[in-house]
Amino acid sequence: MNGMNGSSAPEADLYGILNISKSASKAEIKKAYHKAALQNHPDKVPEGQREEAEVRFKAASQAYEILSDDQKRGLYDVHGMAAFEGGQGGMGAGMDMNDILGGLFGMNMGGMGGMGGRGPQRPKRSPDENQKYEVSLEDLYKGKTVKFASTKNVLCSKCSGSGAKDGVEPKTCATCKGQGVRQVLQQVGPGMVTQRLMECSACEATGKVVNPKDKCKKCKGKRTTEEKKQLELYIPRGAKEGDKIVLEGEADQIPSAEQTGDIIFHIVELPHDLFNRAGADLQATLEITLAEALTGFNRVVLKHLDGRGISLIHPHVEGEILRPSQVIKVKGEGMPMKRSDAKGDLYLIVEIQFPEDGTFSDPATAEALRKVLPGPEPPIKTELTDEAHWEDADPEEFGKGAPGGGGAWVDEDEEGAEGPQCATQ
Numbered sequence: 001m002n003g004m005n006g007s008s009a010p011e012a013d014l015y016g017i018l019n020i021s022k023s024a025s026k027a028e029i030k031k032a033y034h035k036a037a038l039q040n041h042p043d044k045v046p047e048g049q050r051e052e053a054e055v056r057f058k059a060a061s062q063a064y065e066i067l068s069d070d071q072k073r074g075l076y077d078v079h080g081m082a083a084f085e086g087g088q089g090g091m092g093a094g095m096d097m098n099d100i101l102g103g104l105f106g107m108n109m110g111g112m113g114g115m116g117g118r119g120p121q122r123p124k125r126s127p128d129e130n131q132k133y134e135v136s137l138e139d140l141y142k143g144k145t146v147k148f149a150s151t152k153n154v155l156c157s158k159c160s161g162s163g164a165k166d167g168v169e170p171k172t173c174a175t176c177k178g179q180g181v182r183q184v185l186q187q188v189g190p191g192m193v194t195q196r197l198m199e200c201s202a203c204e205a206t207g208k209v210v211n212p213k214d215k216c217k218k219c220k221g222k223r224t225t226e227e228k229k230q231l232e233l234y235i236p237r238g239a240k241e242g243d244k245i246v247l248e249g250e251a252d253q254i255p256s257a258e259q260t261g262d263i264i265f266h267i268v269e270l271p272h273d274l275f276n277r278a279g280a281d282l283q284a285t286l287e288i289t290l291a292e293a294l295t296g297f298n299r300v301v302l303k304h305l306d307g308r309g310i311s312l313i314h315p316h317v318e319g320e321i322l323r324p325s326q327v328i329k330v331k332g333e334g335m336p337m338k339r340s341d342a343k344g345d346l347y348l349i350v351e352i353q354f355p356e357d358g359t360f361s362d363p364a365t366a367e368a369l370r371k372v373l374p375g376p377e378p379p380i381k382t383e384l385t386d387e388a389h390w391e392d393a394d395p396e397e398f399g400k401g402a403p404g405g406g407g408a409w410v411d412e413d414e415e416g417a418e419g420p421q422c423a424t425q
């Protein structure tokens with residue numbers, strides 16, 4: 001106990017538990033927590049001290065949970081542990097709930113209307129509907145229009161969304177007292193309770209209810225009816241992963257909102273067999289034979305995303321050779337750019353198809369090749385020479401030859417970042 005929070009929280013000094021100063025940085029807090037977690041982990045201490053260690057372990061975990069979160073830490077600094085206790089006794093006697101909720105969730109209860117009994121403040125819009133939409137690279141290259149049928153909830157045309165039959169005035173909902181929302185306490189951890197606003201289900205957040213006998217005949221009191229609608233989704237040429245396509249006002253209507261949200265499609269680009277994309281540029285492999293690399297070619301090397309063949313002539317200048325992993329650029333053959341006629345570039349990575357084993361096993365052919373191709377550099381001079389044996393290898397095995405394997409050295413700071421249970425293996 002360093003006395004800093006003595007007056008408001010005599011029961012738990014989180015800084016003291018982690019043995020850090022009140023001005024400790026986030027990195028210091030994390031480090032101190034890892035240290036405490038390792039020292040007190042129940043698996044790491046002798047039998048007789050286990051119970052005590054477990055208490056310290058839990059205390060360190062809770063201290064870390066609060067101090068590693070800027071908002072919670074700020075709240076703790078002001079109110080002590082009272083900010084996180086409650087449940088039975090309410091949110092800490094004598095404390096202003098606005099302070100706590102405001103600190104935790106950036107919520108101002110006064111500003112929410114409703115809570116203070118000043119009349120409900122309804123959401124102005126029904127929620128947006130977010131959906132993923134997977135698109136092939138071909139379709140992103142060419143652009144695409146997709147038509148689809150959508151079933152949408154719309155406000156009942158007969159009762160205009162009141163749910164009541166003609167001439168009947170809906171009554172105030174008793175469950176939420178007409179607010180449309182209710183406060184709900186939710187336990188989020190040991191001794192930690194948060195306050196949440198939930199829509200009132202009794203009145204579908206409208207604040208009004210209708211007697212069973214007074215219900216609208218068309219929607220049976222549900223306030224909305226289903227409507228089938230043909231929608232069109234236009235994917236522009238050059239659209240990319242993460243782009244949003246918004247169909248305004250096409251989300252479900254809800255009785256408690258004046259406006260209707262959007263359907264928002266989030267484009268997901270499907271992987272392609274031949275092409276990699278980065279922004280407006282494309283990348284692909286240029287597969288050529290060894291003979292073509294050395295002596296040249298003039299042929300279609302690739303089928304583009306729109307089905308066109310891409311033909312290349314090699315060499316540019318007499319005698320030019322293409323080498324493995326060499327990169328060549330075809331300007332203007334990348335992806336189209338949105339709202340423009342410009343295109344990115346196509347990068348081709350040379351891959352040489354070497355002849356199969358045995359192609360040159362005939363001694364005369366091998367000799368002829370040796371004559372045509374350049375020989376090795378001058379011999380390497382050494383005092384001692386061993387003739388070594390070799391075999392085919394798996395590149396993945398490189399570095400795995402150490403006795404005991406490679407798992408012994410794990411950075412303590414990296415593991416366990418998610419919580420105490422990961423702090424040891």
Ligand SMILES: [Zn+2]
Nearest residue numbers: 156159216219
């Ligand atoms: Zn109706």
Ligand SMILES: [Zn+2]
Nearest residue numbers: 173176200203
């Ligand atoms: Zn209600």
